[in-house]
Structures are given as C-alpha cells and as structure tokens.
Amino acid sequence: MARPILEVENLCVDINVPSGVLRAVQNISFSVARGETLCIVGESGCGKSITALSLMNLLPGTAHRSAGKLVLDGQDLGNLREREMSDLRGNAMAMIFQEPMTSLNPAYSIGNQLEEAMRRHRNVSAAEARDRAVFLLEKVGITGARSRLGQYPHQLSGGLRQRVMIAMSLMCEPALILADEPTTALDVTIQAQILHLLAELRDEFETSLILITHDLGVVARVADRVAVMYAGEFVETGTAEQVFNAPSHPYTQGLLRCIPIPGKTKRGTHLGAIAGIVPNLVGRLEGCHFASRCPHVHGACRSGELALRPAFEKSHHYRCVLSPKDCADNLKAGVAA
Amino acid sequence: MLSFAIKRLGVAILVALTVSVITFSMIYLSGDPAMALAGEAATADDIANIREFYGYDRPILVQYLDWLFRALQGDFGQSHYLKTDVASVIFERLPTTMLLGACAISFALILSIPLGVISAIRPNSLIDRISLTIAVVGQAMPSFWFALTLMLWFGINWRLLPITGTSSWLNFIMPSIALGYYVTPGVMRLTRAGMLEVLASDYIRTARAKGLRPLRVLFKHALRNAILPVVSLAAVQFGFMLGGSIVIETIFAINGLGFLAWESIQRADLPMMQAIVLVLSVFYILLTFLADMINAFLDPRIRVT
Amino acid sequence: MSQTTTPPSGARPDEKILEPTPGAQLRRRIFGNTGLVIGASVLLVIFFVAAFAGVISPGDPYDQVLSRKLIPPIWHDSPNVTWDHPLGTDSLGRDYLTRLFYGARISLFIGFAAMLISGVIGTTLGVLAGYFGGRVDMVVNFILTTRLSLPVILVALAVVSLIGSSLYVVIWVLGLLIWDRFAVVMRAATLQVRNLEFVSAAQALGCSTWRIILSEIMPNIANHLIVVATLEMAHAILLEAALSFLGLGVQPPEPSWGLMVSEAKGLMFFDAWLITIPGAAIFALVLSINLLGDGIRDVTAPENRN
Numbered sequence: 013m014a015r016p017i018l019e020v021e022n023l024c025v026d027i028n029v030p031s032g033v034l035r036a037v038q039n040i041s042f043s044v045a046r047g048e049t050l051c052i053v054g055e056s057g058c059g060k061s062i063t064a065l066s067l068m069n070l071l072p073g074t075a076h077r078s079a080g081k082l083v084l085d086g087q088d089l090g091n092l093r094e095r096e097m098s099d100l101r102g103n104a105m106a107m108i109f110q111e112p113m114t115s116l117n118p119a120y121s122i123g124n125q126l127e128e129a130m131r132r133h134r135n136v137s138a139a140e141a142r143d144r145a146v147f148l149l150e151k152v153g154i155t156g157a158r159s160r161l162g163q164y165p166h167q168l169s170g171g172l173r174q175r176v177m178i179a180m181s182l183m184c185e186p187a188l189i190l191a192d193e194p195t196t197a198l199d200v201t202i203q204a205q206i207l208h209l210l211a212e213l214r215d216e217f218e219t220s221l222i223l224i225t226h227d228l229g230v231v232a233r234v235a236d237r238v239a240v241m242y243a244g245e246f247v248e249t250g251t252a253e254q255v256f257n258a259p260s261h262p263y264t265q266g267l268l269r270c271i272p273i274p275g276k277t278k279r280g281t282h283l284g285a286i287a288g289i290v291p292n293l294v295g296r297l298e299g300c301h302f303a304s305r306c307p308h309v310h311g312a313c314r315s316g317e318l319a320l321r322p323a324f325e326k327s328h329h330y331r332c333v334l335s336p337k338d339c340a341d342n343l344k345a346g347v348a349a
Numbered sequence: 350m351l352s353f354a355i356k357r358l359g360v361a362i363l364v365a366l367t368v369s370v371i372t373f374s375m376i377y378l379s380g381d382p383a384m385a386l387a388g389e390a391a392t393a394d395d396i397a398n399i400r401e402f403y404g405y406d407r408p409i410l411v412q413y414l415d416w417l418f419r420a421l422q423g424d425f426g427q428s429h430y431l432k433t434d435v436a437s438v439i440f441e442r443l444p445t446t447m448l449l450g451a452c453a454i455s456f457a458l459i460l461s462i463p464l465g466v467i468s469a470i471r472p473n474s475l476i477d478r479i480s481l482t483i484a485v486v487g488q489a490m491p492s493f494w495f496a497l498t499l500m501l502w503f504g505i506n507w508r509l510l511p512i513t514g515t516s517s518w519l520n521f522i523m524p525s526i527a528l529g530y531y532v533t534p535g536v537m538r539l540t541r542a543g544m545l546e547v548l549a550s551d552y553i554r555t556a557r558a559k560g561l562r563p564l565r566v567l568f569k570h571a572l573r574n575a576i577l578p579v580v581s582l583a584a585v586q587f588g589f590m591l592g593g594s595i596v597i598e599t600i601f602a603i604n605g606l607g608f609l610a611w612e613s614i615q616r617a618d619l620p621m622m623q624a625i626v627l628v629l630s631v632f633y634i635l636l637t638f639l640a641d642m643i644n645a646f647l648d649p650r651i652r653v654t
Numbered sequence: 655m656s657q658t659t660t661p662p663s664g665a666r667p668d669e670k671i672l673e674p675t676p677g678a679q680l681r682r683r684i685f686g687n688t689g690l691v692i693g694a695s696v697l698l699v700i701f702f703v704a705a706f707a708g709v710i711s712p713g714d715p716y717d718q719v720l721s722r723k724l725i726p727p728i729w730h731d732s733p734n735v736t737w738d739h740p741l742g743t744d745s746l747g748r749d750y751l752t753r754l755f756y757g758a759r760i761s762l763f764i765g766f767a768a769m770l771i772s773g774v775i776g777t778t779l780g781v782l783a784g785y786f787g788g789r790v791d792m793v794v795n796f797i798l799t800t801r802l803s804l805p806v807i808l809v810a811l812a813v814v815s816l817i818g819s820s821l822y823v824v825i826w827v828l829g830l831l832i833w834d835r836f837a838v839v840m841r842a843a844t845l846q847v848r849n850l851e852f853v854s855a856a857q858a859l860g861c862s863t864w865r866i867i868l869s870e871i872m873p874n875i876a877n878h879l880i881v882v883a884t885l886e887m888a889h890a891i892l893l894e895a896a897l898s899f900l901g902l903g904v905q906p907p908e909p910s911w912g913l914m915v916s917e918a919k920g921l922m923f924f925d926a927w928l929i930t931i932p933g934a935a936i937f938a939l940v941l942s943i944n945l946l947g948d949g950i951r952d953v954t955a956p957e958n959r960n
Contacts, residue, residue, distance in 0.1 A: 592805025
C-alpha cells in the first residue's frame with residue numbers, strides 16, 4: 013500500500029461542558045490510503061462527527077483537540093496555525109455535511125458559493141472558476157448546470173443541494189473528502205443515488221473518502237475499511253469484509269444483528285436491538301465503555317485500560333477482553349438464536 | 350417579488366386609511382370642536398358661526414371625506430392659531446426633523462451594529478459586557494433627562510457645544526445623541542442575537558470548511574443574513590424617533606415638526622395637530638413598506654420566487 | 655436474540671455525576687443572576703418607600719415654605735444645607751425628599767395600572783391571533799400595524815390635551831396605546847404552545863375553546879406574560895415621565911418625577927441637582943424593573959438568554 017493520505021494517531025477531543033470535561037473522542041488512530049474509503053460507523057453521540065470536525069479543525073471553541081500524529085499528505089496538521097489550516101480546508105481536504113437544507117448560505121446563488129471555494133485557494137479568474145463549477149455540477153448529475161449557477165439554495169431540493177455540496181467539495185480537487193452522514197437527511201431513493209455518486213467521483217478523481225454514518229447498509233456498499241466507534245473509542249477496525257463477515261466486538265455483532273443482510277438474514281427472523289443507552293462521557297470511564305450494555309459482560313470488563321487487539325486476520329482489530337475464539341463463538345450463538 | 354410588493358402596498362394603504370380615520374376623529378375627543386375653538390366667552394351665535402365656517406355642521410362622514418380628499422391633495426386646512434396654511438408650515442419644519450432623525454439613526458447604527466457584532470463574536474467578553482450594560486442602562490434612561498444631562502455637561506459645564514437652536518451642525522450633535530441613544534439598545538441586542546444565531550448556523554460552518562478567511566466569513570456570509578431584521582428594526586425605530594423628536598426638539602429648541610407639534614398642542618391648534626399626526630403616521634407606514642422592500646430585495650427567498 | 659435483549663447491567667458508580675437538585679439549580683440561577691437580585695432589591699426599596707411615604711417622609715409634599723426655597727442637598731458645600739431637608743427644597747420651598755417619596759407612588763401606580771390595561775388588551779388580541787390564526791390573525795395584525803404607525807408620545811399628548819389631563823386620563827391613554835408588545839409576544843408564545851400534545855389532547859376531549867385557552871394555553875405562556883408585563887410597566891413609567899415633563903401628564907402640584915424635572919428645567923443651570931435627583935429616581939425605578947424582567951426571563955427560560 014502506498015503512503016497513506018491521512019495518518020492519525022491517538023486523536024483525542026475533550027469538550028468543556030458545565031458538568032466537567034466530556035471526553036468525546038479518546039485515543040483513536042487510523043490511516044486512509046489514496047482512493048480508499050474509510051467508514052466510521054456508530055450511533056449518534058458516539059463522537060464520529062466530532063472526529064471529522066476535529067480533522068478539519070472546525071471544532072467549537074469549547075473543544076480541545078490533541079493528537080500524537082496528524083499528517084495529511086505528508087503535512088503535519090497537529091501544530092498548524094489557524095491561518096495555515098484554512099489554506100488546506102476546502103483545498104487539500106474538504107467536507108460534506110449532513111444537512112444539505114441548511115448548509116448552503118440562503119443569501120447567495122450557488123454559483124457564487126461554488127466559485128468562492130475555488131477562488132479562495134486557486135489563482136483563477138471568475139470565468140475559470142465558473143467553468144469548473146459548471147463542469148462539476150454536470151459531474152454530480154445536475155442538468156442545465158450553467159443556468160443553475162444563478163439559482164439560490166431555496167430553489168433546489170435537498171438532493172440537489174447535497175449534489176451542490178459535493179460539487180463544492182471537489183472544486184479544488186482535494187486529496188481527502190470527509191462526508192459526515194451525507195445521506196441521512198435525504199429521501200431513501202435519493203440516498204442511494206448520492207452514495208453511488210460519491211463512490212463514482214472517488215474513483216474518478218482518486219480521492220480518499222472518510223464516510224461517517226450510522227447506517228451499516230451504506231457501509232456495506234462503499235467501504236474499503238471500517239472503523240466501528242462507540243462512546244468515543246474505536247471498538248473494532250478492519251476491512252469491510254472482516255468486519256461484516258467476522259464481527260468480533262459484541263457491539264459490532266449487536267449492530268449487525270440490527271440490520272437485514274441480503275442473503276444472510278432469513279425470512280421470518282427477528283432483527284435485534286441493543287438495549288440500554290450510551291454511557292455519559294463526562295469524566296473518566298474505567299474499563300470497557302460498552303460494559304453497561306454488553307450481553308457478555310463480566311468482572312474483568314469493569315476495570316483497567318483496554319487496548320485494541322488483533323483478531324484472526326491481519327489488519328482486523330477489536331477492543332474486548334474476550335479472545336478471538338470466544339468472540340467467534342458468541343457470533344455463532346447469536347446468529348443461531 | 351411584484352406580487353409581494355403589491356400585497357404590502359395594499360396593506361399599507363389600508364393602514365393609512367385607518368390611521369386617517371383615527372386622526373380625523375381626534376377632533377371630536379373634546380366634544381364639540383367649535384365650542385372648544387370659540388373659547389369660554391363665546392355666545393351661541395359665535396359658536397354657530399365657527400361651526401359653519403369650519404364646516405363642523407355637516408354630517409361627519411362628509412366632513413371626513415372632505416378632509417381626506419383635501420389632505421390627499423396636500424391641503425390640511427388653515428391653522429386655527431397661525432391663520433396660515435397648515436401644509437406649508439409643516440413642510441417648512443419637516444426637513445429639520447428629518448435631518449435630526451437621520452443624524453440620530455446614523456449615530457445609533459454606527460454605535461450599535463459594530464458593538465453587536467463584536468459582542469456576538471466574543472460572547473461574555475469585556476466588550477460584550479460593556480455593551481450589555483449600555484443597552485440595559487440606555488433602555489432605562491428617560492430621554493428628556495438624558496438630554497438635559499448632556500446639555501448640562503457638554504453645554505454648560507464644559508462649554509463644548511451650543512445648547513439650543515439650529516444655527517450650525519454643532520447644534521445637532523447633542524440632540525442626535527439624545528434621540529439616537531434610545532434606539533441603540535434594541536439594534537445592538539438584535540444585531541448580537543442575529544449574529545449569534547447566524548454564526549452557529551450550518552452555512553457558516555460550510556464557509557469555514559471552504560477555508561474562507563474569518564473576516565470574509567463574517568462580512569460576506571454572516572452579516573448579510575444577520576442584518577436583515579436589523580434593517581426592519583432601524584426603519585421602525587426611525588419612525589418612532591420622529592415621534593420622539595417632540596421631547597428632544599422641545600428641550601433643544603429645534604424648530605422642527607416635533608417642536609411644532611408641542612406648540613400646536615399648547616395652542617389647541619386642532620388642524621395642525623391632526624396634520625402632524627397624520628404626516629408622521631403615513632411617513633412611518635412608508636418607512637416600514639420601504640423596509641419590507643429592502644428586506645425582500647436582500648433576501649433571495651422573497652426576491653426570487 | 656435473547657442475548658441482545660438482556661437488560662443492561664446497572665450504571666457504574668463512577669459514571670454518576672453529582673447533579674445539584676432542581677431547587678438548588680434554580681437558586682443558583684437566581685442568585686447567580688446579579689441583575690435579578692439588584693433589580694428586585696431596588697424595586698423592593700422603592701415599593702416600600704411608596705407604600706410608607708406618609709410615615710417615613712420628613713415633611714409634606716405640598717407644603718410650600720417660600721422662605722426656605724432652593725436649599726441644596728446636604729452633600730453640597732453651602733451654608734444653607736440642613737438635615738431638615740436632606741435632598742434640599744425646590745423653588746417653592748417644598749421638601750425634595752418628601753416629594754421624591756410621594757412621586758414613587760405616582761410612578762408605580764401609573765406604571766402598574768397602565769400595564770394592566772395594556773396587558774389585558776394586548777394579551778387578548780395576541781392569544782386570539784395565535785390560537786385561531788387565519789383571519790383572526792390577519793385582523794389582529796392589521797390592528798397592530800395601525801397602532802404601531804401612530805406615534806405614541808404625540809398621540810398621547812394630543813389626546814390628553816383634548817380631553818384634559820388627570821391621573822386617570824394619563825393611565826387610560828397610555829394603557830390604550832402601549833399594548834403592542836403584549837400582543838406580539840403573546841401571539842408568538844401561543845403559536846408555540848397551541849400545537850403541543852396537551853392542547854391537542856384537550857381539543858380531542860372536546861373541551862371548549864375558552865377552557866383550552868384559559869387552562870391549557872395561559873398557564874404555559876405565563877412566564878412570557880410576566881416578562882412583558884415588567885418591561886411594559888417600565889415603558890409606561892418612562893412615558894408618564896415624558897408626558898409630565900412636557901406639561902401634559904400629571905398636573906401640579908402633584909409630585910410626579912417627570913413633572914419635578916420639568917419644574918426645575920429653568921433652574922438647571924444654577925441648581926442642577928433639581929433635575930438630577932428626580933431623573934435618577936426614574937432611571938433607578940425603570941432600571942430595576944427591567945433588570946427584574948430580564949432576570950425572570952433568564953430564570954424561567956435559560957435557553958432564551960442572549
């Protein structure tokens with residue numbers, strides 16, 4: 013594998029809240045290769061959006077980021093000043109947000125907002141920027157692109173707005189795109205189109221993609237590698253195949269039991285649910301974060317620091333006291349039940 | 350946009366007509382206007398003569414329509430006291446009041462919008478606290494007292510500014526501050542609240558994610574949206590200010606509409622009072638209509654439909 | 655499946671955060687809010703002074719002693735100052751402190767009464783507009799726009815001059831003029847509440863409209879009502895002062911604060927304290943009411959701050 017586009021080691025984000033320090037992201041490490049798609053999966057509030065924002069350095073003022081290593085395409089992001097960081101945003105790395113309805117400024121035409129993204133970073137004329145915008149609008153499947161430039165966000169549907177957001181992220185050919193739940197706010201039929209589009213554009217422009225989602229169906233379709241996030245931590249990482257075929261962490265197993273998998277889930281079986289709620293992340297949590305909801309919990313889970321440990325295959329890791337074999341047994345037992 | 354404008358214009362005209370009815374009926378508040386005009390020493394014949402002369406003997410509806418159509422042509426009748434054309438006196442005094450109002454609103458906006466913006470960027474900072482204090486104090490200060498206090502310090506104790514009259518632009522400084530200061534808290538709070546809301550919005554995050562410089566995010570993306578309600582408020586406040594000018598003009602002896610209104614009230618000059626109330630109300634209605642139009646023009650969600 | 659539906663094991667003790675009780679939170683919000691405390695205290699003092707003006711005043715507010723006129727307040731460096739008149743006397747030799755005390759009565763009474771009248775009008779219009787919407791809303795909106803286009807001070811002055819000035823005329827004129835904010839806020843608050851489940855439930859149960867408005871809507875918009883009421887009371891006090899200052903509010907020899915400033919206007923170049931003292935009194939009263947209102951808003955709806 014070539015040198016990765018993004019390398020992250022021990023990324024932590026602490027947020028000051030009235031009741032203390034909320035440890036939103038705790039020691040996560042990952043890397044993304046060129047053209048690769050990493051999916052970060054987890055339920056709402058697990059810290060996945062904060063992770064994305066922290067990579068862009070767009071965290072709210074009350075949040076504090078720290079990282080052992082944070083390198084984008086050979087450039088260390090860890091100690092960049094805001095000014096230097098803003099040179100990279102929308103340029104080397106771009107972000108697509110969850111809410112297409114509110115993510116575009118209602119006061120300006122989409123042409124204006126698209127061109128602005130390019131003129132900020134590239135020394136191009138207005139006409140060149142406009143041509144690029146038209147080119148990308150066509151790429152994202154918007155017909156009559158040139159005439160659309162003068163339109164305002166309120167004249168476009170949610171799906172179209174998200175396409176505009178995707179085009180905007182591509183204006184400067186970024187090496188990495190962070191997509192934070194890009195399809196969640198859209199209709200189901202549009203979701204598939206947008207997802208397909210993202211995957212297509214990723215291949216065409218050789219862009220790396222970090223896709224953040226709670227939807228395992230989305231993950232199954234586009235992910236090369238998957239990181240399952242729970243309560244601020246990665247609890248399982250691996251290739252999409254490894255995580256889907258041999259989920260090791262009880263949380264991943266629970267998640268997968270919650271969705272129907274074509275060809276695997278038999279007609280008539282009930283889908284699962286994970287009981288309980290995510291623990292409060294204010295203050296320090298001892299032991300396994302999933303312990304309060306885990307069906308296999310026992311004494312050893314409650315204390316000490318747990319590290320990610322290798323599963324059967326290389327590049328597949330999970331964070332649990334149980335051995336790979338126990339995990340595999342749990343999986344079988346769960347599927348049987 | 351056009352249909353929006355027409356609808357607004359229709360409402361504005363209806364409101365203006367209603368206001369004209371209210372203004373017209375004001376003269377009947379004191380009972381019989383002819384009796385009030387004639388004074389206590391008048392005989393029944395005098396009163397009857399006055400009634401006939403001013404047309405108070407006609408049916409009220411006729412009187413109103415007559416008054417309205419004349420007013421529409423710019424004829425507000427004769428002043429009872431000055432015995433001259435009401436309209437010409439009003440339009441002679443109006444520019445002074447407009448000038449005062451314009452100075453006052455400029456002062457208010459120049460002070461309050463930057464303070465509001467800075468307070469929103471740095472909530473709970475020193476500047477935020479100071480502006481909040483200014484706002485709270487400003488809303489509690491009686492305008493006449495503030496005006497007199499300014500006069501006392503800048504005019505008498507320090508002798509920096511002329512106290513009364515309209516002989517030079519220096520004369521307008523204190524009245525503008527006294528009149529405008531009352532408006533600053535509202536504009537400041539609205540600017541701050543609007544900016545806080547806009548700065549927390551998704552499209553500001555998008556703008557930052559594009560790598561735009563902070564000032565560009567602030568001025569191009571945030572202020573443009575936060576300023577919309579401020580435009581309306583400024584127009585409304587400008588209208589209120591013209592009404593409030595009666596206090597300030599009286600104190601600083603500025604020969605404007607407010608002073609004229611006060612004089613006319615003292616002299617029980619009914620046609621003059623009526624005309625001033627009507628002119629100021631219609632001006633306010635025009636202002637709010639204009640503010641709506643500016644807003645519609647600035648907001649593509651209304652402009653482009 | 656049985657595994658995933660196992661009830662979650664109890665929360666670990668170290669996850670628990672010691673949360674203050676709701677009562678303590680409320681107290682902290684109240685006493686953490688210095689504005690509220692200051693406002694309430696000052697208002698309480700003024701209220702006390704107004705209520706017991708007859709007992710605590712050093713003199714009579716109408717007693718003129720022309721031989722003792724224009725005595726400066728005691729902090730002035732003048733041979734005339736005397737503890738008999740801590741705040742001095744006015745141009746007619748009336749004790750200024752006494753007039754100030756009695757003036758508090760007038761301000762509070764006019765402010766409160768005008769606020770009550772405008773509150774009834776504005777709340778009725780606002781709640782009806784918010785609850786029924788549609789045509790009713792349009793009509794109320796029209797009345798509101800018309801009212802807003804009339805300049806308050808000017809109309810109040812004209813009307814007072816036409817029907818003759820008295821305390822009650824001032825109260826009614828102000829009350830009939832300043833209901834606009836009540837209507838605006840109550841309309842918005844009702845709109846928020848009217849689509850909530852408990853209102854729908856009451857409607858489904860077949861409760862009468864009046865019952866729903868009185869027992870479901872009103873209690874839930876009461877906090878907004880109190881906030882507007884304080885602000886409008888302050889507004890009415892300021893307007894009364896302005897009217898009295900212009901000579902068309904409370905009439906002499908009543909000790910209205912606005913009138914006191916007006917009477918001292920001609921002497922301000924020589925005896926500035928004559929306008930400073932009553933002006934400061936109006937300022938303190940209005941400020942304390944506003945602080946109280948802002949404080950109540952913060953305490954009842956912390957999310958509305960900023």
